[in-house]
Amino acid sequence: MNAIEVQHLTKNFRKPYDKTLKGHLTSLLKGEKRYKEFSALQDVSFTVKQSEGFAIIGNNGAGKSTLFKILSGIIFPDQGKIKINGTIAPLIELSAGLHRDLTGEENIRLNCAIFGLNAKQIDEVLPDIIEFAELGEFINVPVKFYSSGMKARLGFSIAVHIDADIILIDEVLAVGDKPFKKKCNKKMKELKKQGKTLVVVSHSLKSLKTICDRALILEKGKVVDIGDIDDMLEKYEQKASS
Ligand SMILES: Nc1ncnc2c1ncn2[C@@H]1O[C@H](COP(=O)(O)OP(=O)(O)OP(=O)(O)O)[C@@H](O)[C@H]1O
Numbered sequence: 001m002n003a004i005e006v007q008h009l010t011k012n013f014r015k016p017y018d019k020t021l022k023g024h025l026t027s028l029l030k031g032e033k034r035y036k037e038f039s040a041l042q043d044v045s046f047t048v049k050q051s052e053g054f055a056i057i058g059n060n061g062a063g064k065s066t067l068f069k070i071l072s073g074i075i076f077p078d079q080g081k082i083k084i085n086g087t088i089a090p091l092i093e094l095s096a097g098l099h100r101d102l103t104g105e106e107n108i109r110l111n112c113a114i115f116g117l118n119a120k121q122i123d124e125v126l127p128d129i130i131e132f133a134e135l136g137e138f139i140n141v142p143v144k145f146y147s148s149g150m151k152a153r154l155g156f157s158i159a160v161h162i163d164a165d166i167i168l169i170d171e172v173l174a175v176g177d178k179p180f181k182k183k184c185n186k187k188m189k190e191l192k193k194q195g196k197t198l199v200v201v202s203h204s205l206k207s208l209k210t211i212c213d214r215a216l217i218l219e220k221g222k223v224v225d226i227g228d229i230d231d232m233l234e235k236y237e238q239k240a241s242s
Helices: 021-030 064-072 104-115 119-133 136-140 148-161 178-193 205-211 229-241
Strands: 002-016 035-049 053-057 079-084 088-091 166-170 197-201 214-219 222-228
Touching: 002 064, 002 197, 035 064, 035 079, 035 197, 035 222, 053 064, 053 205, 053 229, 064 079, 064 088, 064 166, 064 197, 088 148, 104 119, 104 136, 104 148, 119 148, 148 166, 148 178, 178 197, 178 205, 197 205, 205 229, 214 229, 222 229
Parallel strands: 053 197, 053 214, 088 166, 166 197
Antiparallel strands: 002 035, 002 079, 214 222
16 A cells, blocks of 8 residues: 655745845836746655655755655645655654754653644653653753754654654754664664654665665656665766766
């Protein structure tokens, strides 16, 4: 069964023309357009199978985060269809989903409640999330005082413990230290064995190899290729070095 089906997805954004204030005012008076439209995603189609590890690879600005935001329901596409079979836990951008004035523990409770866990379920899962995050005393400190690595620990730990069917992981492995990255990789492999679907964005290609079965290469919002992870990484690296 497919966990995710994406068909002909297109997302346009508006970018202001690079003009001086005088230029903008002149355009305004002349009734000229002050923005140009561009496609962050253009006719993107792919499927992710259940319990598959699926990587999205692409250079800066290729559209990876935009695609993740659409999959998580944070923003909507202009065109295209998405079908998600199951519950989804998005771990996108480090601080997204974490409230800066709440402590680590309060953020865990809040995120679990938003995901639909009741008070008893939250009490059950809370010790596991705290233990995995390894934040020590900082679990009782507001998140605004956390480093990016600490936020990544908390976000990752919440996302992998709330028992979602599909987990979206965006670049979290880039900021964690070596022992934590190792622990995350191990956890992701365990989750796959349990039948969870993982969709991962990372510039750390080596770690993708151990977690993902297939990959999609995005370039300027368009799908270049989809296939076996080793083939796609080789293709991407060849392109980068040419
Ligand atoms: N809200 C927005 N308004 C206007 N343009 C945007 C918006 N969000 C993203 N973009 C643009 O869309 C394009 C794709 O951005 P996106 O963040 O999805 O790329 P990415 O592949 O995740 O890049 P990176 O690897 O640097 O994180 C970029 O040109 C970016 O400037």
